[in-house]
Amino acid sequence: MRTSCSSIALGIVCAPIACCYLVFASCFCPGHLRQQEPEEKKRFERRQRMAPRPLPVRPAQRTLTIPVPEKSMCLEPRRGRTLDQSQSRLIGLPLELRQMIYRCVLGDSTMHMILKEERLGHLKCKAPSAVECRLGFNGRTLSRECCWGTFDFANIWTPMNGVKESTDGNIIPFLSTCRQIYSESINFLYSTNTFSFSDLDCLRYFSCTTLPNRFNMIQNLDIEWCMSWPIYDNIAQQLLLNNPALYPPYDETTWEETWRIVANMTNLKFIRVSLLYVDGFRDAACEAKMLAPLRKVTIPAKFEVHVSWSGEEVTDAPFQLIRPILPEPVSDDESL
Numbered sequence: 313m314r315t316s317c318s319s320i321a322l323g324i325v326c327a328p329i330a331c332c333y334l335v336f337a338s339c340f341c342p343g344h345l346r347q348q349e350p351e352e353k354k355r356f357e358r359r360q361r362m363a364p365r366p367l368p369v370r371p372a373q374r375t376l377t378i379p380v381p382e383k384s385m386c387l388e389p390r391r392g393r394t395l396d397q398s399q400s401r402l403i404g405l406p407l408e409l410r411q412m413i414y415r416c417v418l419g420d421s422t423m424h425m426i427l428k429e430e431r432l433g434h435l436k437c438k439a440p441s442a443v444e445c446r447l448g449f450n451g452r453t454l455s456r457e458c459c460w461g462t463f464d465f466a467n468i469w470t471p472m473n474g475v476k477e478s479t480d481g482n483i484i485p486f487l488s489t490c491r492q493i494y495s496e497s498i499n500f501l502y503s504t505n506t507f508s509f510s511d512l513d514c515l516r517y518f519s520c521t522t523l524p525n526r527f528n529m530i531q532n533l534d535i536e537w538c539m540s541w542p543i544y545d546n547i548a549q550q551l552l553l554n555n556p557a558l559y560p561p562y563d564e565t566t567w568e569e570t571w572r573i574v575a576n577m578t579n580l581k582f583i584r585v586s587l588l589y590v591d592g593f594r595d596a597a598c599e600a601k602m603l604a605p606l607r608k609v610t611i612p613a614k615f616e617v618h619v620s621w622s623g624e625e626v627t628d629a630p631f632q633l634i635r636p637i638l639p640e641p642v643s644d645d646e647s648l
């Protein structure tokens with residue numbers, strides 16, 4: 313009885329606040345209310361249809377890395393065969409020199425990982441580094457269209473006006489040249505590049521479509537994410553008319569899964585995270601819940617988290633939280 317009375321009293325107190333909130337949100341944030349669901353749902357369903365398939369559990373019968381397993385050679389004697397490459401002038405160079413060439417061709421760049429229809433792709437960054445790659449907001453999400461080309465409403469890469477834009481950084485032909493070159497050079501691709509993600513699903517798909525030993529070679533990660541309002545805010549989510557309130561990848565489950573994957577990457581040395589959250593956090597507790605999964609990432613020597621909103625200083629985390637520098641308030645004396 314006491315509980316029901318409390319509920320009624322709470323309802324009476326909260327109802328005007330909820331009404332004011334709904335009126336405010338429908339006036340100023342209509343995308344968050346009634347009109348959001350069809351668009352969010354449509355986007356989610358297209359992304360589900362176009363999701364890359366994970367690697368099969370059983371090992372592939374055809375391998376590129378030498379030495380080729382005997383079983384593979386028996387099953388596919390032509391495809392599994394290795395040929396003498398001694399006439400190649402590249403192979404004739406000392407291994408140290410070949411490795412310098414491999415690294416120059418495949419490594420030390422930033423690879424923007426992108427979603428394509430039923431697979432992943434990458435675009436080699438045109439800027440000298442990920443930090444210098446100009447980041448913008450296209451009204452829907454973070455955007456680097458100078459490097460990325462064009463994307464549809466579901467953030468899936470789309471050739472512009474039917475013109476075939478080049479993707480995949482022109483590195484696949486080099487890797488497919490011969491089995492020895494592939495075997496000697498593939499590690500440089502993963503260990504020396506910075507892998508840049510602007511879509512959490514992209515990182516999840518990359519982890520399950522790449523061989524685990526290769527994925528674990530990655531040392532540098534760059535993650536940019538435009539969080540959806542109102543992540544980790546149960547009260548605000550209950551007021552939304554969407555069901556679910558937040559569709560993946562903007563939900564808390566995807567966020568936590570992403571950081572579970574990152575926490576298990578054993579060779580990480582540097583992570584730079586840029587988080588954009590237009591509305592800011594309602595209170596510090598919501599922000600603390602959002603940052604909690606990042607605290608499990610303890611391996612990298614340098615871990616920067618840049619956020620677009622102001623708030624309390626965080627000093628007890630394995631990452632450095634960097635907030636925007638706000639302009640000093642102008643005093644009355646100075647303004648005169």
Ligand SMILES: [Zn+2]
Nearest residue numbers: 437438445459
């Ligand atoms: Zn770029």
